[in-house]
Amino acid sequence: MKLTFTGKNVLIPGGSCEMGICLAEFLINENLFPMLTYRNEKGRNAILKELSSFKGKFEALPLDLGDPDSIDTLFKKIDSPDFLVDFAQSHYENFVASASRDDVYTYFEENVSSRAEIIKRVARVMLEMKRGRLVFISSAAAQVSNPGQGFYAASKCASEALYKNAGLEMGRRGITSVILRPGYADSGRGRAFLQANKENDVLTKVPIRRTLTVTEIAEAILFFLSDSASGFNAAVIPLDGGLTACKD
Amino acid sequence: MDVFIEIQESLANILDMDKQDIAPESYLVRELDVESIDLLELAVVLNSKFGIEIIDDEIFLRELRIYLMDADENESDTENYLQEKYPFLAKERINEILKSYNDGPVLKVKDLVSYVEWRK
Numbered sequence: 463m464k465l466t467f468t469g470k471n472v473l474i475p476g477g478s479c480e481m482g483i484c485l486a487e488f489l490i491n492e493n494l495f496p497m498l499t500y501r502n503e504k505g506r507n508a509i510l511k512e513l514s515s516f517k518g519k520f521e522a523l524p525l526d527l528g529d530p531d532s533i534d535t536l537f538k539k540i541d542s543p544d545f546l547v548d549f550a551q552s553h554y555e556n557f558v559a560s561a562s563r564d565d566v567y568t569y570f571e572e573n574v575s576s577r578a579e580i581i582k583r584v585a586r587v588m589l590e591m592k593r594g595r596l597v598f599i600s601s602a603a604a605q606v607s608n609p610g611q612g613f614y615a616a617s618k619c620a621s622e623a624l625y626k627n628a629g630l631e632m633g634r635r636g637i638t639s640v641i642l643r644p645g646y647a648d649s650g651r652g653r654a655f656l657q658a659n660k661e662n663d664v665l666t667k668v669p670i671r672r673t674l675t676v677t678e679i680a681e682a683i684l685f686f687l688s689d690s691a692s693g694f695n696a697a698v699i700p701l702d703g704g705l706t707a708c709k710d
Numbered sequence: 711m712d713v714f715i716e717i718q719e720s721l722a723n724i725l726d727m728d729k730q731d732i733a734p735e736s737y738l739v740r741e742l743d744v745e746s747i748d749l750l751e752l753a754v755v756l757n758s759k760f761g762i763e764i765i766d767d768e769i770f771l772r773e774l775r776i777y778l779m780d781a782d783e784n785e786s787d788t789e790n791y792l793q794e795k796y797p798f799l800a801k802e803r804i805n806e807i808l809k810s811y812n813d814g815p816v817l818k819v820k821d822l823v824s825y826v827e828w829r830k
Contacts, residue, residue, distance in 0.1 A: 586750075586753075586754045586757075589750065589751055589754045590754055590755070590758060631746075631747065631750075632747065632750075634747055635747060635751065
């Protein structure tokens with residue numbers, strides 16, 4: 463099966479992560495144009511280093527979820543996105559009963575309110591073209607989470623609802639959404655978590671007894687961006703080796 | 711650029727209907743069967759056509775009933791209160807709205823024209 467795509471520009475908030483960069487390579491190979499965002503110098507450098515052999519075939523742009531002006535600036539700079547793949551997420555782990563009020567307010571502003579603003583902007587551009595695909599990278603934690611992940615899970619659940627609704631509100635106008643819930647992946651926060659929890663044998667909870675690779679997650683995303691997947695809309699899809707389907 | 715003609719054309723396009731069935735006095739929801747997704751698309755098109763910022767809640771008079779309740783609760787002069795909230799609507803139009811809001815959604819094509827002209 464050869465994948466085909468309707469559109470060219472792919473906006474990737476949080477694209478400086480390993481999965482984002484891996485996806486960008488796949489997109490470039492399909493003649494699509496990834497526009498990856500980064501939050502800081504480290505993110506920017508990661509993008510430029512890993513994609514150094516693809517000069518001119520992608521763009522790296524700053525985006526600070528905590529700053530509404532940053533969102534404004536981003537949308538002034540980019541060409542109309544045909545696709546959105548949203549990895550953006552800031553980090554906060556704490557027991558619900560321990561968290562500081564300011565930290566909580568900031569966290570939800572960055573990871574829910576700002577996300578709503580980004581979806582709105584992208585959707586309105588897509589409405590003019592009467593087509594578009596939104597892919598949200600959520601997490602298995604949206605269904606079952608670990609202690610300390612309450613805010614992470616809450617922000618993912620809230621964001622899922624926004625993406626789901628975007629797809630059902632605008633499906634008639636050709637704009638659809640898919641939500642992926644990756645489980646334990648061998649990258650970024652996932653890798654850090656697994657290394658910190660080696661003794662707990664976390665993988666015994668995963669029916670396929672392994673972590674997901676960055677490549678297979680990027681390939682799944684690529685499929686969901688393709689014309690072959692256009693029947694999926696407002697859909698939440700676990701990509702977790704069976705983790706959340708399993709009781710123990 | 712005649713604002714009404716541009717809006718009429720945009721609406722005809724979005725609703726897939728004849729231009730002549732869209733008049734300044736046409737009610738969008740009551741008569742033209744406009745739905746929320748149509749209004750959203752219209753807001754995007756108007757923003758693009760006229761290069762102005764469209765605030766959906768303002769142009770589509772979405773919060774009218776809330777404002778009516780607020781005016782009632784605070785015992786304010788409803789006409790003046792609405793005039794404040796909708797500076798783009800003429801006094802006569804506000805009075806028209808106050809007489810007809812119980813019959814259904816009040817939004818008319820001419821309100822969109824007023825908004826765009828005010829924003830320009």
